[in-house]
Amino acid sequence: MKKKSFLIILGFWILFSSCEEEVTLDFDNEPKLCLNCILNPDSVVSAKLTLSHRLDNSGKFETVDNGNLTLYEGNELFGIFEPQGNGRYLINKRPVEGKTYKIIAEAGSYNTISATTILPDFPVVEYSKEIIGHASYDSTLDVYNLNVQLKDKPGKDNYWIYENNVVSGVKYGGGGREINTLFIDDFNKEIDTEVKYGFTLFLGVRLSDEGYDGQSMDFVISDFIEATEYRYTEAVHFLNADEHYDKYIKTSILNRIKETSDLPFFEPVQMYSNIQNGYGIFGSCAITSVKL
Amino acid sequence: MKNFILILAFFTPLFINAQNKHTISGYVTDGSSDERLTGATIFNKTTGKGTVSNNYGFFSLTDMEGNCQLEIRFVGFKKKALVLYLEKDTFLNVSLQRGIEIEEIKVRGHEIKRSNPELSILSQPGITMQMIESAPVILGEHDILKTLQFMPGIKQGAENTASFNVRGGSADQNLILLDGVPVYNVNHLMGFFSVFNTDAVKDVVLIKGGIPARYGGRLSSVLDISMKEGNLNKNSGVFSISPVSGRFTYEGPIKQDKGAFIVSARRTFFDIPMAAIQKLNGEGGVYGYYFYDLNTKANWIFNPGSRLYLSLYTGKDNLFSNTRVGNDWKSRYRYNWGNITTVLRWNKVFSSKLFSNFSLYYSRFRHNELGKAKDKNTQTLFKTTSELQDISFKSDFDFYVSPQYTFRFGSKLSHLVFNPNIIQVKSTESDISFNNQNRTQAARADVYFENAFDLGKLKLNAGGRLSGYFTEGKNYFHIQPRFSAGFELFPHINISTSYTQMVQNIHLLTNSSFGMPTDLWVASTDKVGPQLAQQFTMGLSKQIRNEISFNIEGYYKRMHDVVRFDEGVAFLNPKESAWDRNVLVGEGRAYGMEFMTQKNSGRLTGMLSYTLSWSERKYVGLNNGNWFPFKYDRRHDVSFLAEYRFKESWKTTRSFSIGFTLQSGNNLSVADVEYEGLLTPGRELADYHYDWEVIRQTYDNPNNFKMPTFHHLDIGYSIVKQKTDSKSVTWSFSVYNVYNRMNPWYYYKSEGKVKQVSLFPIIPSVGFKYEF
Known part of the structure; x- marks a missing residue:
């Protein structure tokens, strides 16, 4: 819908005889x-x-x-x-x-x-599996939820959740599973009415302990399907990132959102870097993995 | 310092004792319509004392006795001389006849009204409707907000948009009032046109430094626009047409000398040719766009000291599309936004020295996006609404203590409702709402007082504004001292200075440099407090033979708690999130020097100005907390606006106008460096990844790229033919961007290449106006 509206608006601008030309922006950057x-x-x-x-x-x-x-x-x-x-x-x-x-x-x-x-502390994670049904395409396969207790320690922690899977021998990994909890940082949330909770988390799942510092953060990661020879989830990983790595991941994702967005007036993103006189990232993390 | 000014300002009235003499008070009106005239001068030749009529045409001259020779003047009208013998307080209704005195023939120009005589002409530029209507325009549409942009210190956002920035502030920091009611979105068609129909406007006052205490709620400027009141004597009207829109205004008495009305409407034509093209092409649906404005106003005079006004403005932009595929599937799309403002106003003269105005107003800005699709079995709906409502009651009093001293005071109570970005997604199976937590209500209470002195060579205005802002879970209180003074150092050489503190309790979240309807007005919360600003100015002016003035003024402005979207947050992104979690709160500073020379009389009138300025921002969490240039940090700005009136006869008036602007380009954040990055967590466990995953593009400082110098030259020519005493025809011809300068409007990247888009090449246009 929005694309359409913008096309119409752009059409009006064209009526005003807009002129487009390729330009070279003159930036004088020495390598760092x-x-x-x-x-x-x-x-x-x-x-x-x-x-x-x-x-x-x-x-x-x-x-x-x-x-x-x-x-x-x-x-x-x-x-x-x-x-x-x-x-x-x-x-x-x-x-x-x-x-x-x-x-x-x-x-x-x-x-x-x-x-x-x-270097941050390892996340303390307790979990249990709860079978909630069967796969729609194969009733012999259980579908289960992972009930997670993330026991936060006092102090600021920045959690990222991701998993790695194998499908037909090919390894996949990364964030993006649908999780619906109060602790979700919604910086990369995008509405999608086709999915379970009405939104997706683009490229990563970040949990914030803001407001829950030192408390147990309980939530559910839903809809895992029982492993088969061809398709299985190896592990779910809970990564606690230091402030620099956390900001780096966050701005990396925001940058990607910007690059893939079709919105014409998106506020640009300055990549976070803690490197004095240079670029990149020097950060740290500790990872707790739950093997499934 | 702040407390001293406040104490001085507050207690001064107590030390003033008016002498026990008589008072002449009343209204100055236009003899042809009985429209009240703002800024007319009333001068007592016997005592050498005088005053100026206020925003409602009211004046009061105290301290008078015996014989008085009064002279009443207003530009474009014949002066009136009255000889009175005063034995008691006297009420006068002075009506002036349109026309020019013999000695004025040579000096017919843009006389500057000095409703705040203590302010320099750079803090309160003299802007008249005549200036606005004679300036060269684009597409035949005269526009108040675009003409303002020729003034020093006032700069547009993107080319040809009505959105403007004053002295390094952002567009939301301008208080724009229509008959005293804030208008929250002043843009039509992405800001290419403003919502103000010049045919319905009587008067414009702009203040950008030394803002008096009677105004509050924004940091950078006040633009106070008054609608015409309606002709009390006879029916009259205006019909105008431009390549963009048609306008019609009609006014007349409801009852002779008791009440009058005015109705003014404007509508664009864009959708008509579009509909024809679609029909010719045999398209299955229709789509188009239009906007309209409707201004109405009525007033009733109960007695000379009591008058009631009711005015309404409503305007809307509407983008629409209807699509149908066969008989089974159809969709409907609406994207519209607009304002409604209405005000009930009562002018009451309690005594010859005390004038009052009471206003009860309602202002609403609403933006809607609605998408519906339907087939045999399913139906889906997507709806986004943003809305701001403001219901206020305010009272203003002018107490004319003596010819040298006026005490003004007043109060205001407001109730504000904010519903930003409320989303509803509905289908046959589900109905989901988002962002309901963003609904907010707030209350605001203000009181103010002003002490205005006219002590001959010294003119000053000292006062203060106390404001309270009450939102959910948090109350904010602020004291805002205001002080401004002008002093005649030598004959025709004046110095002026001012200090103001301003508070702004609402914020506009925007990513664009022009007026997008999706810009969100939000209330201060417990996390994001009101914006604050202090501004100090100092200026010098020199007048030559009342014809030419040279002015210079420096300013320094500090802004606190200014708000911007956090990086990567888009105004269109339908995220379920509290807005105050997606913004950065920081500091701003702006400083500069403005120069202007102005010629107000003679056949050739106009102004030439230059501004040297800086504007910067600083946010924790952005650019390592360091200062960086504001998007509209334009170092240099030269503007020239002039009109030449040819020798005129009774029947024909011809004039030629020219406008030129040259200014440093806007700043943009543009990635200019690329380096190797890391995969996001978990991606290293995959068998493959894409190139983009390990490439990072960024910039060292926000707003690191300055767009090329922006300039264009515009010319205009108009002929006014007087058919009869009351009928005239005006033809206006304009050429925008005479030498076809391709000023960049925006940049975007495509396939690794940067593209520049320019929207406004040379554009000739013609406009027609018929007055009867």
């Missing part, structure tokens, strides 16, 4: 270092260093292999990254939840970049 590194207590520390480029450069991002990357835990040296090629770097150690980390990266004549993160 871009660092992407998310700490996770379950894995060793890896980072990637690349260069940014102008918007009119449609080529691949240039990787930086001559960087010196150092990671500190509090005021102590945690480790120096080992180059792995193709812009990748590694420290073969695992970070610890609750600790503060700082990264510093230098490369050639580019500005030195730095950032800090505090």
Whole structure:
């Protein structure tokens, strides 16, 4: 409906003899270092260093292999990254939840970049399965809900829920399952009357403990279908992101909403970055997975 | 400082003692229609003292005795001289006849009414209907709001839109009143036309600095538009037509010298040729667009000291489409928005020194989108409504204590209802509503007082406004001191200064630079408080032979708790969410210097202005909390508007007008850098991903791109042919954008390329007006 109305309005504008031409916007951007590194207590520390480029450069991002990357835990040296090629770097150690980390990266004549993160706690999750019926296409398969208790700890937490599935041998993963609870952050909610709750959550499910700090957050993730050889959900994951990674995910999704939207006057989104003198993200998260 | 000004302002009346002499009071009216004249000067030649008629044509000259030689003047009218011997207070109804005095032939121009003489001409630009009707226009439509944009410090949002920004403020910070009633959406057709039909407008007052205490509720400016009252003596009318619309105005007495009415209507023609084209093409449905305005007003004089007015304005834009496929499926779509304002007003003169006005008004802006589809078995409906209602009662008193001192005071009570973005989705199986939690009600109470002094060389106005705003769960109280002063430093050289504090309890959520109907008015809440602003101005003016003035004024404005959508939030996005969770609250600052030279008399009249200005915003959570340029931060702005009147005869008047504007472009946030990003959580577990998932596009600072310099030249030519004493024909010819400058209207990206869209090339037009 809205598309149609705008087409009509645009038609009027055309009546006013609108004129369209391709233009080159003259931006003078020098490449900057871009660092992407998310700490996770379950894995060793890896980072990637690349260069940014102008918007009119449609080529691949240039990787930086001559960087010196150092990671500190509090005021102590945690480790120096080992180059792995193709812009990748590694420290073969695992970070610890609750600790503060700082990264510093230098490369050639580019500005030195730095950032800090505090590794959040693992989400505490209790759950139970509740069978609610059978699949419409196969009555031998149970359909069940996952009743979840997310026991929030005092302090600000930023939860993201996603899952990974296998269908005919192909792996899928990401957010977007329909969840209807008060705790949902509706920043990416889009109305869709065709679906169960009347809306979808675009590209991710974010739960906020705002107003429920330190309390048990109870909700239902509905309509899982009993696993078969060809189709099954491996796990549901609860990710607790530090403030930087959380804002990064959020602005990434908003950017995508903007790019795919057909609305003509969408407020642009500035990508969140906590990298001083550069781009990218240095954040952290802790993930609790529920195997199904 | 604030308390000192308030104390001074409040207690001053107590120290003023009027002398026990006589008072002449009354109204100044147009002799042909008995329409009351605002801003007429009443001058006592015996004492050298004078006054100006107020917004309702009322005046009061106190401190008089014995012989008085009065001279009453108003531009475009013959002056009137009266000799009176006063033994008691006297009430006068002075009617002036249209015409020009011999000595005025050379100085027929845009005389500036000084209803607030303490203000500089840059804080209160002199705008007359004559100026508005002679300015070159686009598509033959004279428009008050577009002509205003030639004034320094007043800038349009997007090209050719009625939406305007004053001294670095946003469009919602302008209080736009029609007969004292706020009009919440002043735009037709995305702002290409304003809702004000010039045929029905009598008078326009704009104030952008030193705003007196009688006005409140917005941060940046006041635009006070008065409708004509209706002809008390005879029936008369105006018929006008332009390529866009037709207008018809008719006015006359209800009862001779007791009551009058005026009805004025305007409607566009867009839908008529569209319907014809659709019919010719044999299309299965119809679609189109039109807007209309209807202004009506009636008044009744009970006695010389009591007059009642009832006025109504209603206007609507309507976009419609009806589609039918065979006999089984049909759909209907309506997208409409509009205002209704109505006011019952009572002018009461309690004594020769005390004039009052009581108003009870209702103002509503509503925007609707309705989609219906139906087939044999199912029916679906989608409806979005946004609405703001304002019911208020206000009282205003002018107490003429002495010729040097007027004390004004008043109060206002308002009840506001906000229903922003209420969505209903209905089908055969379900009926779902969204955003009902956004429905809000609020109450507002204001009192104000003003002390206006005219002490010869020194003119000042000191006062204050106390406001309370009561919304669900939260009350806000504010004290707003107002002070302005003008002083004649040397003959014909004046300095002026002002300090104002303003409060705005409502916010307009908008993403666009023009007047979209989807812009949402919302009330302050416990989370998002009222906007506040302080403005300080200082100026200097020089007058040469009452013909040419040179003016300069600097201003500094700080704004607090200004609101904008959070990044990524779209006004059209039908999300179920409280609006105050989708906005950022921050600070604003604007400062600059305005220069203007104006020629008010002679065959050639006009103005040339230049503004150098800055406007910035700062929000926690955006741009790391640093200042960045406001969307309308236009560093330079040059405007030129002039009219040349050819030698005229009794039968024909011809004039040529020219308008030119050149200004820095608007600012936009445009992604200009690309870097590698991370997959969103869980996507790394998938076997595949898309390129876009690891590309991030962004910019270093919001509003990082300045659009190219904006400029265009417009010319106009008009001929007025006087057929009889009361009948005339006017032809107006205009060419907008004479040299066909392709000013960018907006940009968009398509297939990796940036496209610029320009909407207004060279546009010639012609308009016709018949007055009888």
